Amino acid sequence: MDEQDRLAERFEGHRGHLRTVAYRMLGSIGEAEDAVQEAWLRLGRADGGAIENLAGWLTTVVSRICLDLLRSRTARREDLAGQQPPDQVGEADDPEQEALLVDSVGRALLVVLDTLAPAERIAFVLHDLFAVPFEQIAPVVERSPVTTKKLASRARKKVRGTSSVPAAELARNRHVVDAFLAASRGGDLTALLAVLAPDVVRRADPAALPVGVATEVRGARAVARETMVLGRRARFAEPVLVNGAVGIVVAPHGRLLLALTLTIEGDRITAYEVLADPARLRRLELAVLAAPAASRELFRDP
Known part of the structure; x- marks a missing residue:
């Protein structure tokens, strides 16, 4: 050799x-x-x-x-x-x-x-x-x-990042978002309805939707049905801090495609918005949410 x-x-x-x-x-x-x-x-x-x-x-x-x-x-x-x-x-x-x-x-x-x-x-x-x-x-x-x-x-x-809500509320909201994502990934309509408020509103940038889909949908059943249709994207989704509150990013191959901002009251989602416009995405403050205990060393100041 x-x-x-x-x-x-x-x-x-x-x-x-x-x-x-x-x-x-x-x-x-x-x-x-x-x-x-x-x-x-x-x-x-x-x-x-x-x-x-x-x-x-x-x-x-x-x-x-x-x-x-x-x-x-x-x-x-x-x-x-x-x-x-x-x-x-x-x-x-x-x-x-x-x-x-x-x-x-x-x-x-x-x-x-x-x-x-x-x-x-x-x-x-x-x-x-x-x-x-x-x-x-x-x-x-x-x-x-x-x-x-x-x-x-x-x-x-x-x-x-920095959370804009108290730690206990942040944890509750994280639980709600985890349940929402699990139901979306599993195509579980009953579980989705359980986590959506009856009068929930879903708004979205046109670029986030297939042609012909309304940019605003109201009511738990209508929002849940649409979430089921678009649920294939949920496998690329992960909770994050969006502007200091619990949100969601959809990132195929780790590249940001969509971001969801959510309004959560109690244990229900009362509204969420799907952002796809590049200018709006660039203005978001994104941060990792609730790193697992095993990864906390990542966030210490040496």
Whole structure:
């Protein structure tokens, strides 16, 4: 085995980790694969034998590639401001692998990460998800270690958000939303009626609906029937904080498609609105809702 073959073997040993890092940074399995492949090409142009910490070197290179991609993506969004953006939700080459990646990160976290500035996202992902020291992240984002720590802290605050309702009420509302989503996914009309107020109102942006469907529907049975028809989207839905209250995002492949804002009184939903207009979606403040106890370390300030 020659030197190049040994280097390729070592690289393959790190490929899975690099793909995971890149996916959390980019939220796209296709772009993550491209970033990893570009890292391999750059390794081929470097003196592999002189690299003492190959894992660290590759992580740094992939991170820089991802940062460039995020900056380019942000620039495209600014160019498209006020326009309907092109559909970014494509079919994955390996849908099963992508589904596993989305589940491992969480749709809500992927959506919220997509609202961060590129350098914030890189700093947060590397430090909070992969425990990379700020001293190693600083050269990637071209900041000092102190400023890099501030970037991660600012990102962390955005990710966890701030609730506008008391904790007990937030927990009750989360329970109602979980029941709504479970009934929608299961096509359970009785369970849907149990969680909808008799005079519930559903409003929606026209872009969220099939042609001919009314933008406003009133009454529990009418809303429940329509929810059943549109229920296939529920498998891509997850509770989040929307403007400080419990809401829902629908995010196929981890990319935001729809957001639902809800009015909840007691244990019933009295109204909800489906947002699909890109301008309205961009104005929302989204945050991860009630992280599980096992994930709370993600939200601590170091």
